[in-house]
Amino acid sequence: MPRARSQKSEALHRPAEGWQGWDDYADFYDWENAQTLDRRDVKFWQNMARRAGGPVLELGCGTGRVTVPVARTGARIVGVDRSGEMLAHAHRRTRRARLEGRVSWVRSDIRSLPFLSSTRFDLVMAPYGILQSLVREADLKATLDSVARVLAPRGVFGLDLVPDLPVWKEYRNKVRFRGSRGASDSRITLVESVRQDRARRLTIFDQEFVERRGAAKRVRTFSLVFRTLSVPQMRSRLERAGFRVTAVLGDYKGKSWDPRADVWLILAEKC
Ligand SMILES: C[S@@+](CC[C@H](N)C(=O)[O-])C[C@H]1O[C@@H](n2cnc3c(N)ncnc32)[C@H](O)[C@@H]1O
Known part of the structure; x- marks a missing residue:
């Protein structure tokens, strides 16, 4: 103890940093997650990918809990994560699902996404509180700027915050x-x-x-x-970084957000 x-x-x-600790957690992440959020959000992200109809980027993809089911919809998806151990689990999950070739895993920091200037994604998704791993204002700003650079002109940036x-x-x-x-x-x-x-x-x-x-x-x-920033605070950070918020949802089925909602989902586009 x-x-x-x-x-x-x-x-x-x-x-000191929100990216620390995940290598040690990796072997237990899926086990603990099965008892908390589990697959509650998965359909939502699958539908977002279907609607986007083009390449998808997941920030902080971890063990591929969401990435691999999204790849099953036929989407081409890139998962970025800084933890080598979390990505090792993601690789195994892709092999088990026989989806090699549909998913690319990139070991990198989301504060400076490592893509060519011509690379664009129709959906950038940030599930399950990944933006809450950014523990300083400057980290959040760097990440939002980085997302703005890779998001396609009419693309969607979707982010899910853990509210409680x-x-x-x-x-x-x-x-x-x-x-x-x-x-x-x-x-x-x-x-x-x-x-x-x-x-x-x-x-x-x-x-x-x-x-x-x-x-x-x-x-x-x-x-x-x-x-954790509140929904209005996150909204203003997005607007400052050049995004327009198009929806704020309070569940994974499309209900509007209110301050008592137990899901905080924000969808945004580039202005
Ligand atoms: C809560 S997990 C989310 C995993 C996955 N998206 C899911 O929904 O199950 C957060 C992940 O973000 C990664 N991460 C945290 N900070 C990061 C950073 N600055 N750059 C890249 N990955 C980061 C961690 O390594 C971890 O795998």
């Missing part, structure tokens, strides 16, 4: 999930602590995954940090 930390060591412990992070109560060393994985006899326990740095709008998750198989025990400990 993570030991209780003093306030001083907690400040030091906060990961700033209102999570802080807790320490709570068993969040316990369960088995796959057909193996492996048992996993997730022990989690949550800290809020309200001045900087940051939520920090300290996670410890304990995996037991027979007498063998493996422990992974890491921290992830997220920065």
